[in-house]
Amino acid sequence: MRQRLAKFHYPQGKLFRAISQLRGALEKIAPTGSRVLITGQAGAGKEVVARLIHTHSRRSVNAFVAINCATMDPDRIEAELFGYMQGAFTDAKTNKPGRIALADGGTVFFDEIGDLPPETQVKLLRLLQEREFEPLGGVKPQKADVRVVAATNRKLADLVRRGVFRDDLYVRLAVVRLAIPPLAARREDIPYLVDHFIERFNAKRGKNIQGVTPAVMEILMRHDFPGNVRELENVIEYGFALCHNGLIDTCHLPEELRPAGRVTSRCHDATNMSPLQRAEADAVKAALTRNAGHLGRSAADLGVSRATLWRKMTRYGIDVEAFRA
Numbered sequence: 001m002r003q004r005l006a007k008f009h010y011p012q013g014k015l016f017r018a019i020s021q022l023r024g025a026l027e028k029i030a031p032t033g034s035r036v037l038i039t040g041q042a043g044a045g046k047e048v049v050a051r052l053i054h055t056h057s058r059r060s061v062n063a064f065v066a067i068n069c070a071t072m073d074p075d076r077i078e079a080e081l082f083g084y085m086q087g088a089f090t091d092a093k094t095n096k097p098g099r100i101a102l103a104d105g106g107t108v109f110f111d112e113i114g115d116l117p118p119e120t121q122v123k124l125l126r127l128l129q130e131r132e133f134e135p136l137g138g139v140k141p142q143k144a145d146v147r148v149v150a151a152t153n154r155k156l157a158d159l160v161r162r163g164v165f166r167d168d169l170y171v172r173l174a175v176v177r178l179a180i181p182p183l184a185a186r187r188e189d190i191p192y193l194v195d196h197f198i199e200r201f202n203a204k205r206g207k208n209i210q211g212v213t214p215a216v217m218e219i220l221m222r223h224d225f226p227g228n229v230r231e232l233e234n235v236i237e238y239g240f241a242l243c244h245n246g247l248i249d250t251c252h253l254p255e256e257l258r259p260a261g262r263v264t265s266r267c268h269d270a271t272n273m274s275p276l277q278r279a280e281a282d283a284v285k286a287a288l289t290r291n292a293g294h295l296g297r298s299a300a301d302l303g304v305s306r307a308t309l310w311r312k313m314t315r316y317g318i319d320v321e322a323f324r325a
Contacts, residue, residue, distance in 0.1 A: 003124020003143065005217070010125070022049065022178070022180070025178060026049070026052055026053065026056065027056075029052075029053060029176055029178065030052070030053045030055075030056035030057045031056070031057060031058065032176075033057065033059075033147055034176050035128070035147065035148045035149065035150075035172065035173055035174075035175040035176065036050075036053060036149045036150070036175070036177075036178055037151070037152070037156075037173050037174040037175075037176070037177050037178070038149065038150070038152075038178045038179075038180060039150040039151070039152055039177065039178070039179050039180065040083035040151070040153060040179060040181070040182070041153055041180075041182045041228055042153045042227075042228065043069055043227050043228035043229055043230030043231060044153075044180045044181070044182055044228040045180055045228070045229045046111065046153075046181065047066060047109065047111060047151070048065075048229075049178065049180060050066075050107070050111075050149045050151060051064060052124040053149055054106070054107040054109075054147075054149070055109070057107070057147070059105060059106050059107055059147055062103070062104070062106030062107075063076045063102060063104075063105070063106035063107075064103070064106055064107050064109065064164035065099045065100075065102055065103035065107070065108050065109065066109045066111060067080075067099055067108065067109065067110050067111065067112055068111045068112060068113075069110055069111065069112045069115040069116045069196055070111070070112035070115040071264045074117050077095075077116075077117065077120055078119075078120055078123065078136060079098065079136050080099060080124075081098050081099055081100055081120070081124075081133075082097060082100055082101075082123065082133045082134065082135050082136065083095070083096050083097045083098030083100075083101055083135040083136070084096055084098075084135050084136035084137055084138075085137035085138050086137070087298050089137075089247070092136075092137065097135075098133075098135065099147070100127065100133055100144050100146060101142065101144060102299050103144075104144050104145055104146060105144045105145055105146075106146065106147070106205075107146065107147045107148075107149055108146045108147070108148050108149070109149045109150070109151070110124075110148065110149070110150040110151070111150075111151050111220045112151065112152060112153070112154075113150040113151065113156070113166060113173065114154040114156055114159055114164075116151045116165075117130060118164075118166070118210075121165065121166045121169050122166070124169060125166065125168060125169045125172065127144065127146075127148075128148060128169070128172045128173075129142060129172070131145060131146075132144065142240075148173065153315070154235065156170050156173075156174075157170070160254075169294060172322060174242065181232075182228055183225040183228045183229055183232065184224050184225055184226075184243040186279075186295075187221055189277030190217075190220050190221055191217065192233065193229060193232055193233075193234060194211070194212060194217070194220065194232070195211070197232070197233050197236040197237070198210075198211060198212075198236060198248075199242045201236065201237060205240060207240065207244070207245065208243065208245050209239075209240060209243060209246070209247070209248060210245075210247055210286055211247055211248070211289070212239070212247060212248040212249075212321060213247050213248070213249045213250070213285065213289065213322055213323065214289070214323055214324070215249070215250050215323075216239075216247075216248055216249060216250055216252075216253065216261075219250065219253065219257055219259065220235070221233070223257065233255040235253065235254060235257065236248070238252070238253070238254050238310050239252040239253060243282075244275075244279075244282070245276050245278065245279055245282040246279075246281070246283065246285050246286050247282065247286060247289055249322075250286065265314045277316070280312065280316075281312075281316040283302065283316065284298075284302065284309065284312050284313060284316065285318060285323075286320055287301040287302050288318070288320065289298040289323055292323065293294045293320045293321070293322075293323035293324035293325075294325060295309060295310070295320065
């Protein structure tokens with residue numbers, strides 16, 4: 001079955017468009033079944049890319065299993081990966097399949113592969129070479145048909161030179177290499193990612209946040225985001241904690257992102273507002289956003305006079321300049 005991403009339905013929606021510069025590479029990589037090594041800074045979206053590779057592959061009907069090598073207990077990692085048999089150690093009361101077995105027929109994603117312990121690297125190499133592994137306490141190997149996608153924010157070649165990472169494993173993992181640029185190098189992705197996170201948090205929190213104000217978007221577009229996509233997600237989540245409906249404004253941003261002086265003053269403190277006042281202020285902001293700050297059209301949109309709109313803006317500390325392009 002031949003699949004082309006250009007004709008495929010994207011369940012990720014805006015999130016896929018946010019990494020559109022990788023689309024050509026993903027179209028070629030996803031259907032092949034080849035192993036992929038994804039490199040990029042922490043928080044750049046490596047797992048998102050790995051999931052897209054799986055989603056648009058022939059293995060998409062089977063499991064995608066993510067393993068973060070940096071956060072797993074080194075003493076338990078082999079049991080987690082390969083499973084164990086009853087009696088393999090003190091607490092092994094029953095047989096338990098590992099994550100490799102659970103991913104049979106699908107994709108295993110090894111995040112931060114550079115942190116994999118040396119002894120586990122040997123067993124992973126065997127899996128790649130022979131497509132088999134042995135559970136702890138097992139007496140015979142088990143087969144596993146999995147596609148391996150790995151990711152790292154470290155330079156594996158340097159780890160190989162230092163003897164920390166196996167050269168033969170590195171070669172087998174890096175059949176196809178894909179580099180994810182930091183968010184600061186792809187600022188055009190920010191509006192799509194903002195929309196994606198707002199949609200996700202709306203569904204998760206049961207809110208109706210419609211977006212961010214132009215002032216907020218301007219701040220986000222100029223920020224360097226050293227924490228990459230994960231930092232942007234945290235900023236939007238912070239905004240959700242303070243904003244109840246309507247638009248996330250500058251007063252809903254973390255303190256380090258809030259502009260100083262006059263710009264900040266246009267935010268009204270939502271914590272001192274009643275639910276009705278919050279709804280009214282959010283409705284005014286939404287109308288101003290839809291109409292690019294045009295007072296006449298915004299007033300008509302709300303069904304009030306221009307003077308009434310102006311009074312509401314003054315009451316809630318809303319600056320019309322924040323909504324004008």
